[in-house]
Amino acid sequence: MLEISGLRARYGEHEVLRGIDLMLEKGDSLAVVGESGAGKTTLGLSIMRLAGARLEGNMVFDGMNLLELSDEEMRRLRGDRMAMVFQNVEDALDPVYTAEEQVCEAIAAHNKWSRERIRERARALLTAVGLDEMRYQLYPHQMSGGERQRVLIAMALANDPDLLILDEPTASLDALTKADIVELLRSATSDRISIIITHDISLASALSKRMAVLYSGMIMEMGRTADLIREPKHPYTRGLLRSFPSMNTTKDLQGIPGRTIPRIGGCPFHPRCTQRIEICAREVPRPEELNGRLIACHRGGIVPLLEIRDVCKFFSSFPAVSHVSLTLYEGETLALVGESGSGKTTLAKIIMGLIEPDSGEILLEGERARWDAGFYRRVQMIFQNPKESISHRLNVLQAVREPLDVQRIGSEEERVARAMKALESAELSTDPEFLRKYPHQLSGGEAQRVAIARALVMHPKLLIADEPTSALDPSVQAKILRLLMDLQERMGLSILFITHDIALARKVSDRIAVMLRGSIVEEGPSGEVLREPAHQYTASLVECASICTRMAWETHVLD
Amino acid sequence: MAIHMPILIRRCDAVIKMDLIWLSNYAISFLLILILNFVLPRMMPGDPLHAIYGEEALISMTPEMEAEIIKRFALDQPWHAQLITYITALLSGDLGYSYYYRTGVTDVILGFLPWTLLLTGLAFVISSSAGVILGIESGYRRGSKLDGCMLSGMMFLGGMPDFFIGIVLLLLFGVTLGWAPLGGAVSPYAGHEGIDLVLDIAHHLVLPLISLVLVQIAPTYLLTRNAMLNTLRARFIMTAKATGLGEGAIRYRHAGRNSLLPVVTAMGMRVPNMITGTLFLEIVFSYPGVGTLLNTALSARDYPLIQGVLLIVTVTVLTTNFLVDMTYVRLDPRVRYAR
Numbered sequence A: 001m002l003e004i005s006g007l008r009a010r011y012g013e014h015e016v017l018r019g020i021d022l023m024l025e026k027g028d029s030l031a032v033v034g035e036s037g038a039g040k041t042t043l044g045l046s047i048m049r050l051a052g053a054r055l056e057g058n059m060v061f062d063g064m065n066l067l068e069l070s071d072e073e074m075r076r077l078r079g080d081r082m083a084m085v086f087q088n089v090e091d092a093l094d095p096v097y098t099a100e101e102q103v104c105e106a107i108a109a110h111n112k113w114s115r116e117r118i119r120e121r122a123r124a125l126l127t128a129v130g131l132d133e134m135r136y137q138l139y140p141h142q143m144s145g146g147e148r149q150r151v152l153i154a155m156a157l158a159n160d161p162d163l164l165i166l167d168e169p170t171a172s173l174d175a176l177t178k179a180d181i182v183e184l185l186r187s188a189t190s191d192r193i194s195i196i197i198t199h200d201i202s203l204a205s206a207l208s209k210r211m212a213v214l215y216s217g218m219i220m221e222m223g224r225t226a227d228l229i230r231e232p233k234h235p236y237t238r239g240l241l242r243s244f245p246s247m248n249t250t251k252d253l254q255g256i257p258g259r260t261i262p263r264i265g266g267c268p269f270h271p272r273c274t275q276r277i278e279i280c281a282r283e284v285p286r287p288e289e290l291n292g293r294l295i296a297c298h299r300g301g302i303v304p305l306l307e308i309r310d311v312c313k314f315f316s317s318f319p320a321v322s323h324v325s326l327t328l329y330e331g332e333t334l335a336l337v338g339e340s341g342s343g344k345t346t347l348a349k350i351i352m353g354l355i356e357p358d359s360g361e362i363l364l365e366g367e368r369a370r371w372d373a374g375f376y377r378r379v380q381m382i383f384q385n386p387k388e389s390i391s392h393r394l395n396v397l398q399a400v401r402e403p404l405d406v407q408r409i410g411s412e413e414e415r416v417a418r419a420m421k422a423l424e425s426a427e428l429s430t431d432p433e434f435l436r437k438y439p440h441q442l443s444g445g446e447a448q449r450v451a452i453a454r455a456l457v458m459h460p461k462l463l464i465a466d467e468p469t470s471a472l473d474p475s476v477q478a479k480i481l482r483l484l485m486d487l488q489e490r491m492g493l494s495i496l497f498i499t500h501d502i503a504l505a506r507k508v509s510d511r512i513a514v515m516l517r518g519s520i521v522e523e524g525p526s527g528e529v530l531r532e533p534a535h536q537y538t539a540s541l542v543e544c545a546s547i548c549t550r551m552a553w554e555t556h557v558l559d
Numbered sequence B: 001m002a003i004h005m006p007i008l009i010r011r012c013d014a015v016i017k018m019d020l021i022w023l024s025n026y027a028i029s030f031l032l033i034l035i036l037n038f039v040l041p042r043m044m045p046g047d048p049l050h051a052i053y054g055e056e057a058l059i060s061m062t063p064e065m066e067a068e069i070i071k072r073f074a075l076d077q078p079w080h081a082q083l084i085t086y087i088t089a090l091l092s093g094d095l096g097y098s099y100y101y102r103t104g105v106t107d108v109i110l111g112f113l114p115w116t117l118l119l120t121g122l123a124f125v126i127s128s129s130a131g132v133i134l135g136i137e138s139g140y141r142r143g144s145k146l147d148g149c150m151l152s153g154m155m156f157l158g159g160m161p162d163f164f165i166g167i168v169l170l171l172l173f174g175v176t177l178g179w180a181p182l183g184g185a186v187s188p189y190a191g192h193e194g195i196d197l198v199l200d201i202a203h204h205l206v207l208p209l210i211s212l213v214l215v216q217i218a219p220t221y222l223l224t225r226n227a228m229l230n231t232l233r234a235r236f237i238m239t240a241k242a243t244g245l246g247e248g249a250i251r252y253r254h255a256g257r258n259s260l261l262p263v264v265t266a267m268g269m270r271v272p273n274m275i276t277g278t279l280f281l282e283i284v285f286s287y288p289g290v291g292t293l294l295n296t297a298l299s300a301r302d303y304p305l306i307q308g309v310l311l312i313v314t315v316t317v318l319t320t321n322f323l324v325d326m327t328y329v330r331l332d333p334r335v336r337y338a339r
Ligand code: SF4
Pocket: A235, A236, A267, A268, A269, A270, A271, A273, A274, A275, A276, A277, A280, A285, A296, A297, A298, A299, A300, A301
């Protein structure tokens, strides 16, 4: 019913929409999400031909090409066959007319009915959107935000449109009113084509079956809403989801590095993308469809960084690791949770090439790991005890630059400069006095930071962190974890986070894999694994963690 | 229902209270003017008779007249008695005695007032409605050629002093072309009646009216245009467009209607300005209105007449302001319910 192809919108020189393709049938609901400035609202207004921008491309609605209609023909469609619900800002309704008058006007614009009949319909609509009868004669300034939103919805529904566009329909409403409005919209959007424009992921998931992620006027990813939220495949979608607080994710909020830079060539996201390659700055990625998901990315979305394929390791016929397959994607944290002896450290050592597996293979960036210099440049590890990675005979500066010395990377000055930068990234001091300290002069937190700096000096893609904080005080632990998440946000570092503590894993990871007696028994998005553990063992881990928390809490309160 | 009632009642209380404050503002201004009129001459050095009437008037007065005046204004009584006499006189419409016209000030003013009311009233209605309509159209077409022409034309008009336009028109159409009479409100001794009289009045009125309209239209136009530009940016305009309303409805029912609000407020404030403009123009066109009267009274130093005219002018200003306020309240529900 609505088919948009190659839609471009330009304000002067500035192109706000750069080729949008959409196909929507009756009953379809599509959420358009993205940061402000992505062009979401322009898209909505362009479909109504109200954007005031120069439009190019095709928009076929019910057999009519909207871009070829005259202004008058377009006016007759607006508010009748297609309608838009605006955000309930202070002046979205005309301040000098009552709620009822405004709804009446919306009806009268497209019907030559008697006053009585129009009034009757208006009142029926206002009742349907749940406005109290006492409030029909009120002026906008006398109504609450929720009531104004209801009136706006009633106006949009006035002539039973086939296409309904909602532009941030619940912004600036309190949580309870929002829930009511969402309920109302859910029934209002069924049986029509609806487009929900929002930056609110929870609203998108409540109202839409499909979701399109817009960035700088381009659709970066599109697919079923639930799939997109559960498993984002485009780096931008993941960044957007990570920065949105939701009840379904447990990881702490992270941002996206940098901000939108308008008017750049190539992939619009490339200055902020942590997995960009050389072509990204040159060419605009074409959207490609794969398994019902549309992705515009030269690398086909978030790339797998480390693939573990069916790895087995026996220690004298005892299976330490058995048939483990895991994939770690660029820029994500996978928590490997299990008790001691579950084989997680063995697995880490296999990845690092310290133990040779009996069968199976390890792939790094799609290639079989050869554990040569190139491998260790990309994969680094930190341990529970920082002393395992820092020799007690080296001072801070020497310890951090040692990997560069070993691999003979750069000149003397470059090595020092990189070491200093790594120390800064790990939020350590770079003054000469500190640089001359030896491990035994450092606190536990400082030593772990030095270990991190030492790992970072190689600009690795993957960091394997084996219980990196379990030897530290809780407050120091929190700071180290925050540091790792910030590094991930800034540099797109992938982290394999090995821990026995599922409560900790929950806060730092995108996905959790649970290991028991050498096998992975469960794997999935962290929020999901914690909310509905599928395996008995995971369930007991989650339960223990919450009992511990509760007990700690109670002793605290009773004290 | 039960929940809403107390809120409504409280709101009504608030409305009444605000209305009282608002009305009392007018009452206070009016009283102040009266008191000034009463107190000022009596505070001047020398005897109040001199202060009220001036030396020249007294010279031409007979002692009997003087005694009559003293008695009439109770000038030999203590001040509270004088105040009572002053107020009762006012209430019975007695504004004093014009020694120049040798009759009651009220009668004199009543002879001149209708012409001024006709001129200002018409000019006010025409300039306001034309200014608003042109402002709406011009603002709606912002950036178009029409808008540009109108805007610069209005700026040009607005920059000219009131009487200057009057003089130019008078010279051009009255003196050079001879299309309009050079002065007066009716042709003297012509004995017109009925429709002829109306036409004659219109003929005399046309030049001063046009001058006044031209002077007054610019500010209304500029303000309306400006308000339009702001209103068109409001979100409800987008709502109206998305509803599929026609251009006319958007321009007038929504944008225009809302742009009217600041314009109406400003109209009230422009009334004094308009009246001074009228006074000057009346003199230019020797139109027999209050302006001409004031001019005469000033040059004759007929103090009671001057005071009477000023009082009438002030009362007119207050009344129009009151009416404007009332209109504003009708126009803007936010104010209506906030009071
Ligand atoms: S990998 Fe390249 S094309 Fe894909 S999102 Fe990053 S910058 Fe864009």
